[in-house]
Amino acid sequence: MSSQTYSISDLSRELDITTRAIRFYEEQGLLSPERRGLERIYTARDKVTLKLILRGKRIGFSLAECRELIGLYDPSGGNFKQLNSMLAKIAERRAQLEQQMLDIQQMHLELDTAQERCEHALAATQDSPNATP
Known part of the structure; x- marks a missing residue:
């Protein structure tokens, strides 16, 4: 029984x-x-590797992190190291995203404050007797 192989164009189409x-x-x-x-000529394992890379990129892993996770793969089925490392990286990525969300919320507040100050200053200049239309 021969294992499935793929051309580069096959993988390109299948994985978009x-x-x-x-x-x-x-x-x-x-x-x-x-x-x-x-x-x-790519193997089924190459296809799985590409899927892992693409999934890793979607959740924000660097190429180095993807390489590390792929390197931990154990074809004999004992992927405890790989799975534990993946969980640690997911937790780390989640913490980064939560910090980014807090940073964005803080930036929104600062933008609101700056906008309010500009609007008040603009209103004050329009109410002034020397204001030009």
Whole structure:
């Protein structure tokens, strides 16, 4: 029984990413397809690796973090290290997002204050006898 293989265009279509992105991940050492002449032949494991990279990017992981998580994969099925590391990174990312939300809320308050001051100053200048329309 032969395992499923994919061309770069197959993966590009299936995962909705560019062939250039796939080649970039290959250059970064995250993928290592077989070669048949100039053609790249990707395995089911390469496809899973790409899915993990894309998922990691969506939740804000760096490429280095994705590489670390992929490197922890244990094909024998004991992925405790990988899963624990993933949970730690998720908690870290969640904490970063919560801090960003607080920062954004604070910035909104500061913008509200600045806007209110500008509107009051503008109203005061329009009420002044020397105001020009």
